[in-house]
Amino acid sequence: MAYSGPSVFGAFDMVVWQLLALAVAAMALPVAVPWLGFVITVAIGKGLAALGVAMLLRGGLISIGHALYVAVGAYATAFLMLSVGMNELFLLLVCTTAITMASGLVIGAFMARYRAIFFAMLNLAISMVFFTLLSKLYNLTGGSDGMRVATPTVLGVTLDRTKFDLVLQFSAVALMVVVALLIDRYLKSPLGEALTAIHANEVRLEYLGVSARGVILAVYTISAALAGLGGAITAVAIGHVVPELSYWTASGQLVLIAVLGGISGVPGAFIGAFFFELVRTFAADFVPDAWNAIVGVALLIVIFFLPQGLYGLLQRVKMRKARL
Amino acid sequence: MKCLSSIIAALLLAVIGAPATAQTSKPAEVDLGIFTFTSGPGAAYGVPGRNAADVVIGQINASGGIGGVPVKPIYVDEGQGTNAVVAEFRKLASDSNNQAMIAALSSANCLALAPVAEQLQMPTFMWNCDTHQLFLKDKYKYVYRTNSSTVPEFVADALYLLAVKPNVKTVAIIDPDYAFGRDAGLIFKQTLKALKPDIEVVAELYPKLGSPSFNTEISRLVAAKPDVIFSNFWGADLENFARQAAPRELFTSSQVILALGESVLQSVGNLLPDGVIIGVIGDGWWKSSTAQANPQTKAFIEDYRKRFNEYPVFPSFKMANTIYAVKAVYDKALATNKGRWPTRDELVAAAKGIKVDTLTGTLALREDNDGLVDQIVGVTEKSSSYPFPIMGNMVRYPANLVTPPVGTDPIAWISKLTPTMLANAPKPGSYK
């Protein structure tokens, strides 16, 4: 699972270059096809959430309820705008992330006691409780119609929508690079390495004097914050939030994106998200009733033949080239 | 700090540049983005809508298209979920041949699309977006509703009920759990409260839209024994509800109002006894005297029946009338421009205050962008000429009687209604 670059610094550099390459692709694609900008922004939102799921997967923990935090983030943004009157994009992103982080900390305190199937099921249960509450509390959340999210200001400036979309896309790309680098550092820190150790042998970790629960709680909280940030970006990009954000299939998608992209390096989650959103966008035009199947088959192929995901595939291609 | 931020913002704006300009020369074809359900439970209305669009666009193209340019529909399936629908809308809006959008059957989708349409400055005509919340808080320049809203639609049902059953005491409500259903419950309740204050609501149920089974809800309704059961179920929900409730004698133990009942007369109508109150939320009843008097409508009905082996239902007319309204808006803008192809802004300007003769009556777009449409209500009646029941004992409430005036809060308007309204309204049986 651990990163397999030539040296720590070399590896760091490689991740930087990979992320920058992704960022360039994310900026360049919409120049050619303008409406793809929106797809890219939403994909980054999903990628952030999938990165959180990928972190948990490194610890051997699968959550089929992580879309909960995407929805918490999205609805927090909607409520901050509607009830608090907060209207500044960057402030919204920061506050939403803080709120989701807090919710992740509270729920994580319970979750850290569970492993394996029970961890998966409890996450599923809580996300479904949240989903049904969002759908039923019509007078508070707008029920299954969801809530409107207006266009926020950017650094105090009111932009028309086309310009706002571009600013949002640039900000999302920048956030992707910065957040991914931070997570990369975290995963290579002792706390991050302890995570992989939980997967390998939790008891041995405890003998080393590291609290497994503490490690899991930290990762869970960070992964919730990532999903919340992704939810906030999704909410302002789409301009509308709906309960389906937290439905169990959305959680399944996040795990799918993480594994499709590959969990061995931080760029994997974003590669997975771009792949997923682009397939979905184009498949919706050509084979509207089969895009799920296409994604499903892609997932099975990756699991059976590319255990390191698309990211692992890229790494392998690169290494082969390096050897030549 | 403030200074710095404005510099950054100015830089950002400089980087971004000006948005693409819209085309104004005559296109080779008029692309028309049409949002409707072709999958999921919503397809029960979405597909008749799309079928009607196919027939109407065929008719329009056969007689020269719009301004001599053929119309090409681009259908978007609303069953993909709100997020994907918004993405598709953005994609279509970047097509410069696409100067107008016909959007959204589901109120969740239309509430999400309206601000997007406004932001993208895309003329959008809501073909089946009846929630009164659409224009409740927000003022739009680019969004029009080419139909009536929930307020006239369900006030009409309450008026009809009190005209045929003046002594009703207890009422139960079962609606789908989203804006359209919740609005209907509120409007129906408030209208009854204003016109007959002693009515008691004994049960209010809002099962999820698209629930496969309503069996427990039906038990609860039967157990509550209300005089009247009101429901604005539609599509597959309505069909399931009728199938599940009929064998359990719900339609005979209470007076049931199916506000959108006309749409299932051909499929499950034979399960319903005579006398169930049914509506068409608008004036789109294919057998109405108004529809039958219009040769264009008769051609539409005939064409539709031949192609799809059924008579058009009211969602078909909502779509057909909307497309004719969009054509009328194009024609008006072309006339104002003396033949120069209109921009998007010129189209929305032309839509303001337009009055269109539709297949089933008239549609007026008010200054607040809302549509004015008459409301037809009736009861199920066995027919000797058709293998399914038709509407009998009908009334056509004029749009102005049941629609709140421009600028009034609809719920406040309802609470001020008085029994004189009932006395002044046309009587059941007065319309054929």
Place this chain on the structure above:
Amino acid sequence: MFANYVPVIVDGLVDAALIFFVAVGLTLVFSVARVLNVAHGSFYALGAYLSVVIGMWLTGHGWIVASLAALLLSPILIAVALGPLIERTLLRWTYGRPEALQILVTFGLFLVLEDMQKLIFGVEPYSQDTAVQLFGVSHISGIVYPNYQLLLIVLAIMVGIGLRLMLRQTRIGKLIAAVVADQEMAQTIGIDVSRIFVLAFTLGVLLAALGGALASPMIGVAPGLGAEAIVLAFAVAAIGGLGQIEGAALAAILVGLTRASAIYWAPEFQPVVPYLVMVAVLLVRPYGLFGSVGLRRI
């Protein structure tokens, strides 16, 4: 006003019967193969679709009573066609691998099956309620119930007892029980474990498809049915304790009765009930009401 609790109990038990079929299949597969099958709900949906389509074809040709046979025939067709195939190819590969991979593989299968269903049966809703019409109605404390609904309760009880008897009394049942208790030991004493896995998984598919088929006369069959069924089955299986047949039965009754009560007294809470119960049970007893320790892998 509702001094009469009988309708709540009847409605609750009908609901419980339908949930039981799906949940018991899920829990059976888990107890043998230790795999939580996310695609299980798709078999429920396929069972419903196939029996509706066959039923419609039969009634269309005038064979009204024969359409009842479709309710039993289609689950068998689905189980025979898909059970061994999926177990031999996809599921077998996941045995002994991390839960994350097992869940993902079956999630991939879920996505494929959902779209297969759309491609085969289309996206428009179906209804086929001949069975409800054939059996007539009964009056229970002033409320009309289709006899078909009451029959479902009886069928669910029979299937529950039948499963128990099969696992306890028959040879094949004892073999399954041996594999559940200790797979390695079972292998050592010469039990063909691989065959038992195929059998158990196929039986699980059969139960899910039977649940869908038996529900089909009372419901509208449309896309999304499988996704709803599986998450409810998860809740019921987790409440009862994964792998516990009695647990699934008790949990189904618990969830059925609380959902029905919610519709009578607090309709707004009806959909949240199963998941609230699930959270509560899992927090107190992670292994469910009937579950036992020993599954936790550290």
